[in-house]
Amino acid sequence: MKPILDVKSIEYTYVSRRGFFSPEQKFHLGPISFHLNAGETIAIVGNNGSGKSLIAKALVGAIKPEKGEIVILDDDDIGQNSKFRTRAVRMILQHSVNSLNPALSIGSILNKPLQINSDLGVDQRREKIERTLVQVGLLREHYHFYRHMLSDGQQQRVALARALILDPKIIVADEPFAALDPSVRSQTVNLILKLQKELGLGFVFISHNIGIVRHISDRVLVVDRGKVIEEGSTQEVFANPQQAVTQKLVYSHFNLVEKHFSQM
Amino acid sequence: MALLDIKNLSLYIDTGNESIKALDKVSLTLDEGEIRALVGESGSGKSLIVRSIIGALPSNWSIKADRINYKGQSLLGMSRSKRREVMRREIAVVFQEPTSALDPSVNIKEQIKESIPPELIDKKWFWQRSKQREQLAISLLHKVGIKNHQRYLDSYPHEIPTDVSQKIMIAMALASEPKILIADDSTRGMESTTKTQILRLLTKLNKTKKLAILFVSHDLLAITSMSHTMTVLYCGQTVESGKVKSLLKRPLHPYTKALLDSAPSFQVSLAPKSPLVALEGTIPTLQHLPTGCRLGPRCPNAKKDCVIAPVPRNIQEHYYSCHFPLHLPNVKKADREVHL
Numbered sequence: 001m002k003p004i005l006d007v008k009s010i011e012y013t014y015v016s017r018r019g020f021f022s023p024e025q026k027f028h029l030g031p032i033s034f035h036l037n038a039g040e041t042i043a044i045v046g047n048n049g050s051g052k053s054l055i056a057k058a059l060v061g062a063i064k065p066e067k068g069e070i071v072i073l074d075d076d077d078i079g080q081n082s083k084f085r086t087r088a089v090r091m092i093l094q095h096s097v098n099s100l101n102p103a104l105s106i107g108s109i110l111n112k113p114l115q116i117n118s119d120l121g122v123d124q125r126r127e128k129i130e131r132t133l134v135q136v137g138l139l140r141e142h143y144h145f146y147r148h149m150l151s152d153g154q155q156q157r158v159a160l161a162r163a164l165i166l167d168p169k170i171i172v173a174d175e176p177f178a179a180l181d182p183s184v185r186s187q188t189v190n191l192i193l194k195l196q197k198e199l200g201l202g203f204v205f206i207s208h209n210i211g212i213v214r215h216i217s218d219r220v221l222v223v224d225r226g227k228v229i230e231e232g233s234t235q236e237v238f239a240n241p242q243q244a245v246t247q248k249l250v251y252s253h254f255n256l257v258e259k260h261f262s263q264m
Numbered sequence: 265m266a267l268l269d270i271k272n273l274s275l276y277i278d279t280g281n282e283s284i285k286a287l288d289k290v291s292l293t294l295d296e297g298e299i300r301a302l303v304g305e306s307g308s309g310k311s312l313i314v315r316s317i318i319g320a321l322p323s324n325w326s327i328k329a330d331r332i333n334y335k336g337q338s339l340l341g342m343s344r345s346k347r348r349e350v351m352r353r354e355i356a357v358v359f360q361e362p363t364s365a366l367d368p369s370v371n372i373k374e375q376i377k378e379s380i381p382p383e384l385i386d387k388k389w390f391w392q393r394s395k396q397r398e399q400l401a402i403s404l405l406h407k408v409g410i411k412n413h414q415r416y417l418d419s420y421p422h423e424i425p426t427d428v429s430q431k432i433m434i435a436m437a438l439a440s441e442p443k444i445l446i447a448d449d450s451t452r453g454m455e456s457t458t459k460t461q462i463l464r465l466l467t468k469l470n471k472t473k474k475l476a477i478l479f480v481s482h483d484l485l486a487i488t489s490m491s492h493t494m495t496v497l498y499c500g501q502t503v504e505s506g507k508v509k510s511l512l513k514r515p516l517h518p519y520t521k522a523l524l525d526s527a528p529s530f531q532v533s534l535a536p537k538s539p540l541v542a543l544e545g546t547i548p549t550l551q552h553l554p555t556g557c558r559l560g561p562r563c564p565n566a567k568k569d570c571v572i573a574p575v576p577r578n579i580q581e582h583y584y585s586c587h588f589p590l591h592l593p594n595v596k597k598a599d600r601e602v603h604l
Contacts, residue, residue: 259489
């Protein structure tokens, strides 16, 4: 296993204010450290407002941690600049549907990141986009389509294609399945598993669907109030949760599953 | 007798140049004290059914039904004011996306107070009445499991977490002491801890108050842990309905089977990171509905007969609409031809 991402005790404070005269409300994240190997899936679980999404934002560079650093390990050490990071770490957003620009065709949505981040020519870019579309199970013709012409599942695939187009090493997904229907969700899960196997992608996956987390992740990070409270392999954590928050999350899920089986 | 009885409900959407049949002969019953789950993916017409029941239909939608009865009275033939009365007092709806269903410009206290019908206030003078309303509002919040009511009463919807606003929506629905609660996708996007709380609350209401619940969702885990019966919808057609137990044990329709298989938690012997069972393709849009059985193009067992819509049949209160049901290989060919 080759490590590709190393997060060294990052910290960040999020300050919000309800009104001009009301006191500031602070949310402190961290220190958080973890590492990710190639071809591995790490899941971040936790209750709402525990800081899961902030970790994702820090990983892709949308927020800058105050302390600590995020190192992307690479063979041809280009340096840790933001351009390199954009190429190596890509994100799938929670509502992929809303993250696609309705006024642009799928082709131009996928073209932009290539234009900015690579030195491919027009024809090569076109070729690359079409190859990526096929890779995620769409057709070459979808290049000319617009968002509204695609179904939910297809839009999710476009979001995935946009993440894959720069040949990243790591994909960060914030609740990628929450808005999807069961059958489309299974398709997307399968697609992600397949791509991970083929391309050796590292996958940071944020979700509160314990069933899916258990299925696709290798390791779990349980976050509560901005701190990592439990960490370990998925099987271990779910078989023997140590912290109260984890226990509550896991047991409430298994209670539901048990009730399901008692019906059979 | 069934509390709510819907038979062959079809809903047409007029788009200007064509009329789309969004619901195709859906039947549904809800008995007293029953929790029925209405299962289907988005675009399957779950919310259309809910809107047909409550009568909130835009002018370009029209419904045709053999009957939509509430306690034996036809909701369709009812006068406008009578229907409003029934909707106000007997049937309550908890809508999708609680944070946007609540009024953003009014605080929670006022919203709950407004939802309490005047009949329940028996004090004489206005200051007493206002006080009583407030007390009722607080006790409603306690009923749905919100203990620190003071924290939420003066807040506005955007300041409240989703799961709490979901509970507030339920509290407002319960204010009129309804007989039927329609919960439209109440557990969507919740983590398992809050989901369990909401489910426990609904189960408790069902047991203590004999509240009949129509639970609309596609979260199978939530459904199977709580409901007694379920109706599975696909693209506006009922594909299967019956007791949850028998549907789980022996799903007869390929779609029900695929739906159950899609949840990884339900399969004990599933290796981590192995591919999940999934139907090919996606749900067709309303403009491009296939003829006959609408699952046809995606169905693994589809044959030539499937271009004709199957007639619902039943075995021991387990209704299904499929020409080639699973687990039942020996449906008599002759029997099938009669229906064709």
